[in-house]
Amino acid sequence: MLLAYTGGMEAGQKVESVIVATGNAGKIREIEEALGGLNWQLDGLGGLTLPEETGATYEENAALKACSVALATGRPALADDSGLEVAALNGEPGVYSARFGNRPSDLERNLYLLERMRNQPDRRAKFVSVVVLAYPDGVVEEYRGEVAGVLLEGPRGESGFGYDPLFLPDGHERTFAEMTTEEKRALSHRGRALEALRLAHQSGQARQHYQGKAGGRLE
Ligand SMILES: O=c1[nH]cnc2c1ncn2[C@@H]1O[C@H](COP(=O)(O)OP(=O)(O)O)[C@@H](O)[C@H]1O
Numbered sequence: 001m002l003l004a005y006t007g008g009m010e011a012g013q014k015v016e017s018v019i020v021a022t023g024n025a026g027k028i029r030e031i032e033e034a035l036g037g038l039n040w041q042l043d044g045l046g047g048l049t050l051p052e053e054t055g056a057t058y059e060e061n062a063a064l065k066a067c068s069v070a071l072a073t074g075r076p077a078l079a080d081d082s083g084l085e086v087a088a089l090n091g092e093p094g095v096y097s098a099r100f101g102n103r104p105s106d107l108e109r110n111l112y113l114l115e116r117m118r119n120q121p122d123r124r125a126k127f128v129s130v131v132v133l134a135y136p137d138g139v140v141e142e143y144r145g146e147v148a149g150v151l152l153e154g155p156r157g158e159s160g161f162g163y164d165p166l167f168l169p170d171g172h173e174r175t176f177a178e179m180t181t182e183e184k185r186a187l188s189h190r191g192r193a194l195e196a197l198r199l200a201h202q203s204g205q206a207r208q209h210y211q212g213k214a215g216g217r218l219e
């Protein structure tokens with residue numbers, strides 16, 4: 001996929017309805033709550049399937065998902081690609097977080113992560129989220145958020161999804177799975193990326209943001 005800025009539809013225009021291009025229920029909930037203030041109508045994927053994540057980066061995968069849905073539906077689409085990067089594992093699982101160790105569920109991936117981290121004193125990790133808003137003409141806006149923390153030696157908490165029960169954000173005493181969605185949103189990688197998107201649109205600065213970042217047209 002080639003991304004190059006060529007102008008086109010203005011970012012920051014009034015977006016009336018946006019398709020949330022994810023099948024991950026945890027992400028949908030967080031996106032709906034984070035963008036509530038924008039007055040956008042957020043719709044689900046319906047029967048659409050997402051493309052395979054063949055990109056090497058979060059940016060590429062988020063753009064793949066958002067652009068394919070925007071092109072298929074003729075409506076703006078928003079996608080998140082995210083992952084957990086563990087220092088002692090040289091940044092694994094990273095972009096492969098959703099299929100870490102080929103384990104099929106959050107629970108099994110968490111157990112696998114704990115196993116890989118057994119007797120490992122360096123527990124540092126970070127979450128990364130890249131959110132892409134793609135318009136049907138191929139223009140995209142991109143927002144990135146990160147949060148640093150440490151991995152526990154066992155799960156704590158019931159809320160959230162994915163690796164939340166193992167992740168303790170720096171400066172806090174509860175895992176993401178022990179926080180309310182509001183608390184998590186204020187700190188989290190996805191919360192930060194979505195807040196940047198929300199502010200850019202609320203203030204009408206989306207176009208400037210877009211021009212300074214990796215926006216572009218799908219060729
Ligand atoms: O906020 C989070 N909390 C816990 N785990 C997360 C979070 N964000 C991403 N992850 C992990 O990274 C994976 C990211 O997967 P990806 O963005 O490719 O696709 P998905 O939407 O199909 O899950 C998630 O499945 C989850 O395991």
Ligand SMILES: [Mg+2]
Pocket residue numbers: 053061081082095096097098
């Ligand atoms: Mg992915």
